[in-house]
Amino acid sequence: MTSVRAEAERRRTFAIISHPDAGKTTLTEKLLLYSGAIAEAGAVRARSGRQRDVTSDWMEMERQRGISITSTVLQFPHDGLLFNLLDTPGHRDFSEDTYRVLSAVDAAVIVLDGARGIEAQTLKLFQVAQARGIPLLTFVNKLDRPALSPLALIDDIEDQLGLRATPVTWPVGNGPDFAGVVDRRDRTLWRFERTARGSSIGDERASALEGSDAGSRVAQELDLLDAVEANHDSKRFMAGESTPVFFGSALWNFGVRLLLDAIAEMAPAPQSKSQSRGDPRPIDGELSGFVFKMQANLDARHRDHIAFMRVCSGRFERGMTLVNHRTGKSFSTKYAHQVFGNERQTVDVAHPGDVVGLVNATDLRIGDSLSTSGDAEFPPIPTFAPEHFRIARNLDTARYKQFRKGVAQLDQEGVIQALHTYSGGEREPILAAVGELQFEVALHRLQNEFGAQPQFDPAPYTLARRTDSAGREALSGRRGVEVASRSDGTVLALFSNQSWLDAAVREHPSITLDSIIGL
């Protein structure tokens, strides 16, 4: 058996983040093509739409909406390494899960649309990734279409993300004139040719840059990059201060292999993870990991829960007993799965960087630290400032108990955040979320799993800030503000809009009003 250290060393655990439509799905698909994990383009997208895979209400919802709700951890080999690509689920319908995934990866790839540069969602995800200190690689996509000039894109990355951009490849033209990319490391030109759309791999042909027409056009830009020393610096990259940039077209499968090779070469292998208290645990020590995502009722016939654990150290073996640090309780891992889209496979062994789905571990919560001894304690996963709010009402007094229990459970699982105001109390909690989809999931589960009869009404807030008792005092009763508390005791000020927040800051400059990220 290979050592845990060697297994960790050959893993790369990462996520792809992007604004909708920038090309995340297409890129994922092409990465999988290289590894042979899928045989044809279109398979990733097709999975969410296949009728025969509809085995639960979840999948019914997924099918109707054509989006992926179920978590997908794609594991694929390439070039002697093993890649774990953690999908950021509910991509279009932003949710807290999208953020939480970033606590379980060692690196991330930002995909930008070459014609649009940094977009709203890219920026949000970037901020979360940066708060986690994750190294980021950038892939500028859709160069086969008219795009912004590469220098403008580099400026955009530097200005908006505050990252030093270090292009590894550089595009030669774009749109109809797109001729390929130059690898700055050896000045090789990789020529772009429009072949059958994305259907073949390995169709990039190398030739010397010198002497080609395209080459002379970009020579100046390359000299400029050299002059300003925009070169990859491993230390700064690992510290989240610089990002290597790649250009290409996911649709045409162009520039993708260079990116994949770079992930292999530049992205870190799983490292020992720091503890809340004390030193990091050795990576080859006892099994330890933390829960970063919960999924309930993937399969309506079984009504089960899956807790997704990122393995941080040691070797996971199915059947081993783990102890939850928070509760001190132990449980058996007889049912451990790897989830690939809708398909599950039993996992017998896993290593640092891998993700294991623990079935029916109902006592687990997001952020729980698990280990064989129960000693491991990883820092909590931050919660995030919600941007969407609903008032939850119970329509059937005879089922109030179910309603209350359901709301508490969904809050605990992190499906939504339940907030209580002085006036609404527990009877009419305010539900808060990062994305609208979270409400649909909550409503569905309250009705179908808990047998409650809830109604979600619009709530007049658009912003939340963390405050404290002084803030509660100062803001209570003000127009445009509502003070509420979370089950963990956090006090939140909810504002109808930005101007009420600005007014509160103006009038009470000394009170705490934090955007919650990073708590």
Ligand code: G4P
């Ligand atoms: P997302 O997951 O980030 O939301 O993006 P996705 O991959 O679904 O891509 C969004 C659209 O952009 C798709 O077109 C996709 O084909 C297209 N696209 C992705 N990469 C490239 C590229 O390199 N060049 C060009 N020209 N287009 C690209 P669609 O019309 O929405 O879907 P489809 O009909 O192609 O499936």
